[in-house]
Amino acid sequence: xxxxxxxxxxxxxxxxxLELYHEYPVVRSWYEQVARWTGLTVGQILEDDLxxxxxxxxxxxxxxxxxxxxxxxxxxxxxxxxxxxxxxxxLGAMTASALAGALSRQELFEMLAGARDTPExxxxxxxxxxxxxxxxxxxxxxARGGPAHPGEGRAGIHLAGDFGPTADGKQRILMLAxxxxxLGALAAEAPPGTVVPLPGRTxxxxxxxxxxxxxxxxxxxxxxxxxxxQLPLLSCLEPKKLTSGDEVRDLFQRNSTDPISLVDVxxxxxxxxxxLGLVMGPSIPEGILAFPFPVVHIEKPEHIQQxxxxxxxxxxxxxxxxxxx
Numbered sequence: 159x160x161x162x163x164x165x166x167x168x169x170x171x172x173x174x175x176l177e178l179y180h181e182y183p184v185v186r187s188w189y190e191q192v193a194r195w196t197g198l199t200v201g202q203i204l205e206d207d208l209x210x211x212x213x214x215x216x217x218x219x220x221x222x223x224x225x226x227x228x229x230x231x232x233x234x235x236x237x238x239x240x241x242x243x244x245x246x247x248x249l250g251a252m253t254a255s256a257l258a259g260a261l262s263r264q265e266l267f268e269m270l271a272g273a274r275d276t277p278e279x280x281x282x283x284x285x286x287x288x289x290x291x292x293x294x295x296x297x298x299x300x301a302r303g304g305p306a307h308p309g310e311g312r313a314g315i316h317l318a319g320d321f322g323p324t325a326d327g328k329q330r331i332l333m334l335a336x337x338x339x340x341l342g343a344l345a346a347e348a349p350p351g352t353v354v355p356l357p358g359r360t361x362x363x364x365x366x367x368x369x370x371x372x373x374x375x376x377x378x379x380x381x382x383x384x385x386x387x388q389l390p391l392l393s394c395l396e397p398k399k400l401t402s403g404d405e406v407r408d409l410f411q412r413n414s415t416d417p418i419s420l421v422d423v424x425x426x427x428x429x430x431x432x433x434l435g436l437v438m439g440p441s442i443p444e445g446i447l448a449f450p451f452p453v454v455h456i457e458k459p460e461h462i463q464q465x466x467x468x469x470x471x472x473x474x475x476x477x478x479x480x481x482x483x
Contacts, residue, residue: 160242161474162432163257164453165227166441167248167319167394167418169219173205174440174457175226181459184236185229192225195264196271213371216361217274224253224270227438230456231257234436237466239474243430245392245423247319248364250441251409259388260406269378276374286362287338288318289345289355292329307332308353314340318364322421323448331447333418335362368414379410392426394418399426424449434472436465 178185189200196203198218203225208215227250234240246254249270256266291308309315319333334341334353338360345353362368384403391400393409395416400406420442427435428450435453437444444455452472454465 160431160433161239161469162243162245162424162427162430162435162451163231163241163254164423164427164435164437164442165244165246165250165253166223166437166439167246167250168441169216169223169249174222175204175229177458178226178229178233178462179204182229182233182236184232188229188232189225191263192221192267195267196221198271211278212360213276213278214274217270217272217276220249220270220273221267223249223439223441224266226457227253228257228263230438230462233462234456234465237462239436239466239469241389241436243390243392243427243432245394245427246438247394247418247420247423247442248413250438251394251413251418251423253438255387255391255400255406255409257389258391259385260391260400260403261382261384265382269375269382272378273371273375276371279370284314285338286336286360286367287341287355288359288361288363289334289341289353291332291334291353292351293332294329307334308348309334309336309340309344312340312344315344316362316365316367316417318362318417320417320419320421321447322419322424324446325448327448333364335365336367337362364413364415364417366415372411372414375414376411379407382407382410384410390426390430392423392430394420394423397422397426399430420447424451427451434469434474 192203193200203222208218244254244258256263307317314337315334316336318335321331323330341355345355384407386402387400393400395412433451435451437453437455440457454468456465
């Protein structure tokens with residue numbers, strides 16, 4: 159039996175990680191290191207209000223989320239808990255890549271901080287947004303693959319993500335991205351609660367509307383040093399285990415414009431033998447989604463103890479993530 163680490167892809171708009179920061183010296187040292195690499199203060203990373211400018215806000219939010227996720231990883235490592243398979247969504251896929259040894263932490267955070275210089279879209283460009291869509295599973299069977307998304311075929315709307323079936327198996331949660339006006343019109347026409355635009359989300363992530371960001375970041379990513387992952391690293395862009403530095407670089411290049419799938423990540427982990435997943439940080443909601451193995455969500459000190467006790471109960475050897483024999 160192996161242990162998998164899952165990293166979410168949300169942008170950290172709210173303060174998270176304060177309890178971990180105050181509880182663990184290793185987490186405090188980590189945030190101080192991130193501050194040196196990014197030019198941000200610890201307060202800006204940990205708890206201050208995000209900047210108002212859209213691309214700068216997105217950049218600082220990704221630094222916040224990735225710093226917390228790696229802080230959780232380092233807190234667990236103090237107790238000998240380490241993953242034997244790893245993966246994530248969007249930002250989480252890039253964070254997982256660093257922890258798998260495919261690039262340095264420093265290069266990851268310098269890249270995230272550098273994204274603040276992305277030129278803003280013209281003031282007259284159509285407003286963007288994202289929405290969650292709740293689709294019925296095919297004949298009630300979530301294993302039969304993702305349904306067509308509610309906005310399929312409509313101008314200005316793109317499928318941006320598949321989070322998989324809900325815990326009760328009755329629905330599948332999808333993410334749509336596109337023009338805010340088109341998303342609002344779809345939500346108004348769809349049955350109540352079927353399409354829910356997310357307030358304050360003004361960037362159409364994982365869609366062709368992020369092409370300008372992808373093009374701006376491409377030279378930086380081309381110049382980064384990628385290595386072959388040292389752990390099984392599961393892609394969120396297709397059902398695939400990334401085994402080379404070139405494959406990881408390709409994930410970084412396509413991440414902003416291509417749709418993501420949590421199903422691809424956890425299905426790949428299941429194939430690697432994962433029987434306990436630890437979710438780093440709050441960006442993957444707890445208790446809503448179905449997973450093919452038990453999961454423990456970690457963002458506070460008490461969750462660290464829960465993860466340790468769960469690992470022990472399942473017989474995972476804390477010296478290396480493998481089951482005790």
